[in-house]
Amino acid sequence: MWKWIQKLASPKVFFETTNKLIPWFLWPFIGLILLGLYWGLVVAPADYQQGESFRIMYIHVPSAWMSMLVYFIMAVVGGIGLIWQIKMAQVVAKVSAPIGASFTLIALATGAIWGKPMWGAWWVWDARLTSELILLFLYLAYISLNNAFDDPKTASKASSILAIVGLVNLPIIHYSVKWWNTLHQGSILEDISKPSVHPDMLWPLLIMVFAFQFLYGLLLLLNARDEILVREQNSRWVRELVTGE
């Protein structure tokens, strides 16, 4: 196991692995997103309280979950890169940030669009919404801090520390609907063994969650392979690969 990790930490092996893994994320993503959209937009019945508007949930909930999961991965992997000086961990953390920021943006935008017909307002300064907005700012701060240094080592050191400090925001987002009296509804998946919604509404949600996870993996691989080439541009194997010798 340890040998395998050490091998994967080598830029060349990591690069080859990313290229091999891309189809394994692309096709499951396409399959799951088509199935999830069909089930969620066509098959699932309308909600008895919210009517058709609940269908926004199928993108709102997965993207909100991913916004937190990607941040968690970014902070943990960034921490690993910081402690053990593993370059490939730094690459994964760096390319995760714009993807996570996009998921956060989607969660906020779809939430606002859902909020207008349900609450009568695009935005309220509710605990859940405010903490999610802070998450977006954390992502943006991470990205700008990463771009502020010429030396990629210093950049990932500084930004990883920021990411780890920002981790404190994740439990705040998660428990905000319990700790404070919020307008935002509680989680519909508090306990997977006794879900509070009909299976025809729950299944498409779970499928969309998996689809978004594969989407993250796919985008991560696509961006990581180019980031490796840039960082390793002085190695012989990159030169041979690019010039096709």
Added chain:
Amino acid sequence: MTLAETLSYLPYGKYAFYIWLSYGVTFLVIAELFVRASRNHKKVHFDLKNKYAREDD
């Protein structure tokens, strides 16, 4: 008549505007991620090829 009322002939009736708008925004944001990844991929290969060509001179 508001935009939401104007678009209520679409599937999902009075919520059509909100549902299609949120799916549209999501599609655009994700599409942008793919476009940016593809542009970056081309740029990295182009820049590195130039760099190596310069060094060979």
